[in-house]
Amino acid sequence: VVSTGTEILQGLYADTNAQFIAEQLTSLGIQVVGIYAAPDDRAVLESTFRHVASTCNLVICSGGLGPTEDDINRDVFAAIWKTELHRDERALEMMRTRFLTRARGPMPESNEVQALVPTESTVLYNQWGTAPGFYLPARDGMPALVALPGPPKEMRPMFLESAKPLLENLAGGETISITRTVHTYGQPESYVNECCRNLFRADPRVALTILAKTYGVDLRIHASGPSNAAAQQLVRQYEEDIRSRLSPDEVYGADEQMLHDAVAELLIANRLTVAAAESCTGGLVSKLLTDVPGSSAYIKQGYVVYANEAKISVLGVCAETIDQHGAVSEQTAAEMAAGVRELAGSDFGIGVTGIAGPTGGTPDKPVGLTYIAIADKHRTRVQRSQFLGDREMNRIWAAQTALYLLRRRLLRWNASAAESE
């Protein structure tokens, strides 16, 4: 797996493309024997590819296919793999159309170089950006080569949709590995670690890893078996075991399913709607709730009430409440949640008020203090949280906690709805 780009060598970012590709190859049963990053320098690239070609029978390279001076990979591939480049007309047409439909006028001539691919290759067309990739089969003692553009937003879907099916045929491997990541929220890493302690080395076929992320604590299950079914079975077994050790409130999803997806699913299944009134999160809760396609089913509107006047005039929070208890208080959060619920005519109202920082804290109400209220037709409940991050993290945790509390309420919704009838 080779990533090219001088900025990686300067340490300007971690090589996440290599991680993604290595994970995908491992899951296909293809053993990754080396990961390389090389600068946009012709001599170094040539020496790197010569060495890489001698160590394996498949090379996956990302980056270096742009239209600029820096992007010299296609020439280097041609030299090392001893092949000619030719212009792929379909790729050129796709690029031109892309430029025109983006209404930025015709494509500059400098971009035409991006349509050059090795003559013997299968072109991997790019629907997510301009440069096409390609697959050059192994020949003359040279390994097969897959070349993909560097931007992750292009590389990832192109790998999954075009390269992966080709590699699946190539692999035909004996051992299949599968990775699944279980997401939790609401408990610290040490608690999750303790719950799963004797699982970490229980089975040599399974590697279980705990990871503290900004959005919660993840447990990654990496299982290997002689077949896809066997590996899947191991993963399922571990996931069930993990879920039995934590509460359903805490385990909200796996893999692509984030907390806002889990909340959306419950809202849609129960035909319920929600609206948020946000102070310190400034729109982040509504943004997360509308990240999900089809979110118009459960969210119609939302309010950012950053100033006290806005809390009063827009949401109908009592001026006396703010005077007596402060804008960051249990009482204000409760009135915000109840107020937005009424204003929006939604089933649930969310109220978030806190001190994100870096300034605005006092000994009584330090930076990170946040009140989050969830209102429904029966009751309004408020949770007090003390976050210990910077402004950005405090805002993310406040929004995640709001979603966590709403999900907890939704998990009990059927029971409580039945109860009150």
Place this chain on the structure above:
Amino acid sequence: VVSTGTEILQGLYADTNAQFIAEQLTSLGIQVVGIYAAPDDRAVLESTFRHVASTCNLVICSGGLGPTEDDINRDVFAAIWKTELHRDERALEMMRTRFLTRARGPMPESNEVQALVPTESTVLYNQWGTAPGFYLPARDGMPALVALPGPPKEMRPMFLESAKPLLENLAGGETISITRTVHTYGQPESYVNECCRNLFRADPRVALTILAKTYGVDLRIHASGPSNAAAQQLVRQYEEDIRSRLSPDEVYGADEQMLHDAVAELLIANRLTVAAAESCTGGLVSKLLTDVPGSSAYIKQGYVVYANEAKISVLGVCAETIDQHGAVSEQTAAEMAAGVRELAGSDFGIGVTGIAGPTGGTPDKPVGLTYIAIADKHRTRVQRSQFLGDREMNRIWAAQTALYLLRRRLLRWNASAAESE
């Protein structure tokens, strides 16, 4: 820079050790010509180090110094660098003490292997974990070698406290490198590239890199000089040159200053306020505007009007406008911006309405079509954009474009305010 550990090759995490080391070396004026990750496999490690040794005069390796079967790096180093290993008594003593004070009882015998280092090396003692590292000077055509343990909590402080001072001497401390990133928005990568074409290889002391990011196109200036002042001078000169080739609308900031920071600065300097009415962005514009500490000076409230009813009832958009032109139209965007400006009593109103996708597109109004309006007391102007990303990217670009258009208006504010009086 070499990282060892099979888990990296399986894609279980991105190689952040390599990033850290590459960034540090770059700042010391040491050019990184390759980054490698290799599994805990003797044959692969030997072949990797043989190749690496032929490409450079300094190798920094992290990982593979643990007490387990997997950790074979010290044997591989001895074989490739043709040196003997001997037991460092001070390192052994430190390890034993660590075990005792951590109340795990005496150190297992298996850990003793960790005290083995090459005879000719300088030991880098480890106060943050068990395994010591070492520095082996260059000799017999072999490059210098720095070996460090893999856990970032040990590697990072050991690099900074022990390895870095040695490398500063090695580098001669003659060359200082400085990096500055200039941010642009509103033009594609190819345009920015064209504007700066003859800058890319103009001066061997400066590496200029162009990077397409989700939030815009960056130009990274990496300049080296004999002193901090000399490097700073080069960076300043390049930044001025870049700014003269693009418009002030397009170059909004550098390094930590993002588009919302630039907008915040102009709003605060002119004592102006803003409010956003967001449909497809669902709160993201308000979220970005409140990312900035002190944002309460210029933003008091904001509205998410996801449903048509909300656009009408909350903002006062005419039902006929939506009927005749659609919710995603120039007219609706304009009424949203004017409506939110009036409702919030702010100087500026932002209206954003578009089709984020993946569904909801029609031949006439495809996914990604977005209208963004900026209203002030004089006028309301609307821009039509056709974004071609997925839901997430279309929403990010819509929010960034709203901030870009607001900044453009703010840059002309003084002139236009004077004009109208």
